[in-house]
Amino acid sequence: MPRIQSCWLLILAFFLFNAGQVRAKPHKEWARLTDCQYVDSKGNDGDSFHVRCGDKEFTVRLYFVDAPETNLVYADRTREQSLHFGITLDESMKAGVKAKERVQELLQKPFVILTQWANAAGRGRESRYNAFVEVDGKSLAEILVSEGLARTKGVTHVLPNGEKSKSHVERLNALEQEAKEKRLGAWSTAAEEKK
Numbered sequence: 686m687p688r689i690q691s692c693w694l695l696i697l698a699f700f701l702f703n704a705g706q707v708r709a710k711p712h713k714e715w716a717r718l719t720d721c722q723y724v725d726s727k728g729n730d731g732d733s734f735h736v737r738c739g740d741k742e743f744t745v746r747l748y749f750v751d752a753p754e755t756n757l758v759y760a761d762r763t764r765e766q767s768l769h770f771g772i773t774l775d776e777s778m779k780a781g782v783k784a785k786e787r788v789q790e791l792l793q794k795p796f797v798i799l800t801q802w803a804n805a806a807g808r809g810r811e812s813r814y815n816a817f818v819e820v821d822g823k824s825l826a827e828i829l830v831s832e833g834l835a836r837t838k839g840v841t842h843v844l845p846n847g848e849k850s851k852s853h854v855e856r857l858n859a860l861e862q863e864a865k866e867k868r869l870g871a872w873s874t875a876a877e878e879k880k
Contacts, residue, residue: 713801715845721818723792730755731784731834733805733813738798745798745816746805749850749857750826751838752788753781753871769836771875780871784834791828796820799845817845831860833870 718738726735728744731752735744753770754763755778767777800816818825829835837857841850865872 713803715799715801717845718798718800720795721798722795723789725789729785729789730781731788731829734785734788734792736792736798744813745800745818746813747826747829747835748815748817748842749837749839749854750829750835752784752829752835753777755781755785766836770871772871773874776874777871780834783870784829787829787832787834788825791820791825792818794820796825815842827857827860830857831864831869833864833868833872837861 718741721736721738724735724737724742726744729735732747732750733744735742751766753766757763757774757778763774763777763781766781767774770777770780772780797819798816799819800814803815805813805815820828826835830837837854841854843849844853864870865875868875
């Protein structure tokens with residue numbers, strides 16, 4: 686019995702040591718891309734859209750937010766979003782169209798992208814990169830959530846300014862709750878909560 690316990694302890698120590706080695710890797714540097722432009726594309730929506738920054742063209746996926754889908758191509762996700770907002774599938778897709786239109790409107794002037802070129806794996810064939818987008822010094826993700834056009838959701842990540850994701854998510858959650866209380870965007874047609 687002691688030999689089996691020793692073996693398990695060695696295996697556990699090996700995994701813990703290697704897990705520590707993985708975490709010890711330095712983070713990639715943040716790239717700050719300025720004077721970026723929105724590029725019309727069939728696949729654009731509220732949280733993922735095609736851009737041009739200098740000589741680079743690519744698709745960005747906003748960190749920490751999920752805007753409603755505009756169609757039923759990914760029916761499970763559309764259903765999940767409609768349940769989150771407490772609205773019908775049709776209302777959810779209409780909110781998705783509004784989110785897409787709002788992003789297109791906000792990004793008519795040059796904007797800033799902060800990215801580490803981390804692949805934001807999606808179901809499509811085109812590569813997408815996780816990014817933060819700033820419009821007139823404001824976070825596009827925060828704008829969308831505060832207007833009820835996206836929900837807080839996504840990966841954990843240290844922000845370019847060093848802020849931990851937990852505090853960023855808490856701020857987004859507060860903005861989402863405020864949009865819900867004011868019945869903005871997708872929340873406008875949500876069923877009243879029973880008290």
